[in-house]
Every structure is written in structure tokens, then in C-alpha cells.
């Protein structure tokens with residue numbers, strides 16, 4: 001397999017979801033030029049190099065709208081006996097002394113390489129910047145973003161530390177400003193950790209507006225239905241006219257409300273132009289640990305949000321760290337959980353980790369229509385259900401028409417089976 005850039009390529013033999021049989025796909029200059037009979041006709045006129053994808057399903061590449069590459073693969077050096085959110089935060093802060101720029105860069109690059117081989121060509125990572133770690137992680141992720149542009153769109157969200165408000169928050173506010181000066185792409189944070197959560201929401205949205213950046217906050221990551229800082233977020237996003245540039249991540253408490261209350265807030269989010277990202281792996285792991293029975297399902301109000309037109313994307317959040325020790329770094333794992341735990345259809349679930357995720361990240365669409373940017377994921381499977389269920393490792397990933405990752409799997413079986 002060569003990873004060289006070639007201006008034309010014919011993807012031959014892959015099935016396209018929704019179609020009955022294999023369809024050739026002609027790629028020219030990084031875009032899908034033609035599909036099916038038209039691709040065959042144009043290839044006959046001017047033959048292109050072929051990539052045999054017989055036995056594969058071809059999908060739009062996946063996008064990860066919410067990761068923490070600075071914390072990725074920390075699980076073997078941290079412990080979180082309680083298994084909850086505060087335990088995970090404490091465990092991570094205890095590891096800050098070891099999280100130098102070099103250390104963060106090494107783990108983040110390894111996690112990003114896994115992500116690309118699994119089919120992600122866009123990743124938004126939140127990166128902690130606060131007392132105890134300063135700019136070590138932000139510097140690593142900005143460098144990784146700049147070095148990997150040919151392979152993946154990496155977005156760096158500066159995740160402000162707490163305390164953030166009042167006199168006691170002055171140092172963390174200074175570090176946030178420095179992280180944005182150092183090249184971070186957006187403003188983030190978890191306002192619930194501040195003594196004045198609503199004021200923290202207002203501060204973070206204001207900073208984003210002043211710098212003309214996107215804002216993506218960890219909001220209401222709790223099953224307590226009384227925690228609804230998302231409403232203050234709506235107010236501030238409207239005040240600063242950040243429609244289309246604001247994301248509410250988690251919003252777990254919204255999923256615990258009675259339907260009318262959830263629908264009312266969902267309508268406000270839709271009107272304000274705010275997207276929501278749900279993180280099933282991590283929130284199923286972290287929340288609900290106090291309950292012995294009737295354990296709450298810690299997802300946001302996915303169906304109420306979708307019904308009102310709020311874009312709902314899904315992400316993996318934490319990749320083998322104190323917040324989630326068992327992540328696979330795989331869009332099919334997230335999509336599978338959306339089917340099981342959020343009751344989405346298979347096509348809707350895959351859209352949540354691909355086209356909707358890209359939209360939430362402010363990226364142009366990719367996919368399988370003439371003219372679209374050819375960021376594609378081929379996976380050995382017979383259809384989308386097989387791809388999501390089996391989640392085979394045998395994949396080919398294309399970025400702007402160029403193969404950027406290929407994984408081959410060989411299985412051997414005893415002859416009597």
C-alpha cells in the first residue's frame with residue numbers, strides 16, 4: 001500500500017449503503033468525481049489507478065466531535081476507585097506533574113493514530129489549561145494539530161480550569177487567555193466545577209465572543225435534574241450572537257427531565273442555534289453510581305432535541321483514562337451505543353458520528369456524492385448494520401482522496417468448523 005498523493009483514483013468493488021450492489025467511485029483532485037456507470041464511463045476514457053475494495057462497505061469518514069487527547073491513554077498511571085466524575089478529575093490532576101508537553105504529545109499522537117486507522121478524519125479535542133498543568137498540554141496539541149493537517153482536521157478547544165470566577169479565578173483566567181494566544185481554536189470548560197457556575201458560563205461565552213472563536217462547554221454532566229446551566233448558556237449565546245458557533249456537550253440532566261420540560265429547553269437550544277454533543281461511553285460509565293437499582297441512563301434528551309431540530313452529534317469523550325478506562329476509539333462503538341442506549345436507527349446513529357459531527361464542528365461536508373470532498377471510510381462488511389455491529393478492524397481510510405490508513409486482518413480457523 002502506498003500513501004502517495006495521486007490526483008485520480010478508482011475505488012472499485014465497494015458497496016455503498018442504500019445501494020444493492022458494488023458501485024465504482026471515481027476520485028479526482030480529492031473529490032468524488034462520479035459514481036456508478038458515470039465513473040465507469042469516465043474511467044474508460046482515461047483509466048485511473050484502482051483500489052480494489054471488494055468486500056468492503058464505503059461510508060463517509062467519521063468525525064469525533066468531543067475527545068480529550070491530552071488525557072488519552074492515561075489509565076495505566078492513574079486510579080479512580082470511586083469511578084465517578086469527581087474521582088476522575090482528582091486522578092487526572094494528581095497526574096499533572098507527569099503530563100509534560102512531550103508526554104502529552106506522545107500519548108495524543110498515539111491516540112490520534114488509532115483514531116485515523118478507525119476512520120476519523122476530524123477530531124475536536126478539549127485540552128486542559130489550568131493551574132497545575134499550565135500550557136503544557138495546549139502546546140502539545142497545537143503542535144500536533146499543525147503537524148497532522150494533511151491527515152486529519154484536529155480542533156483544539158482550550159478547556160479552562162476552575163476556579164475561574166472572582167479573585168480566586170484570576171490565574172486560571174490568565175492561563176485561558178495564554179492558551180488562546182498560543183493557538184487554541186476555541187473556548188471550553190466545565191462551569192459546574194466553579195463556585196459560581198452561571199457566572200463561569202457567562203465568562204467563557206464572553207471570552208469566545210471577544211475573540212471570535214467557537215465555544216464548547218461541558219454542561220450539566222450530572223443526573224441531578226436541578227442542574228440546568230444549559231439555560232444560562234442559551235442566554236449568553238443569544239446575547240453574544242454566537243448562533244452556529246456554540247456547542248453544549250453532555251447535558252445529562254436534560255435527559256432526566258419530564259418530557260415537556262425537556263422539549264421546552266430543546267426548543268430554546270434550537271432557536272439559539274446551539275448544537276448538542278452526547279457522550280454515551282463516558283457518561284454511562286461515570287454517572288448513576290449511587291443507584292443500586294433503576295440506574296439512570298446518563299444520556300441527554302436525544303430524541304427531544306432531535307425532534308426540535310437541534311443537531312445532536314455523538315463522541316467518545318475519554319479514551320482510556322480515569323474518566324473511561326475501556327474506550328475503543330471507534331466511531332462504530334459510539335454508533336452502536338446510540339442504537340442501544342439512545343434508540344437511534346442505524347443510519348441516524350452513523351450520521352451522528354459522521355455528517356452531523358462534522359456540521360457541529362463547523363466543517364464542510366464530505367461523503368459519497370459527486371463533488372463532495374473524498375474523506376471516506378471503507379470497512380470490510382456487507383452493509384451498515386454489519387459494519388456497526390462487527391466493527392471489524394479491516395479498514396481503509398481516505399482523506400481528500402488519498403489513502404491515509406489501511407488495516408488488514410487475517411483470521412485462521414480450524415478446518416472442522
Ligand SMILES: [Zn+2]
Nearest residue numbers: 068126218317
Ligand atoms: Zn469531555
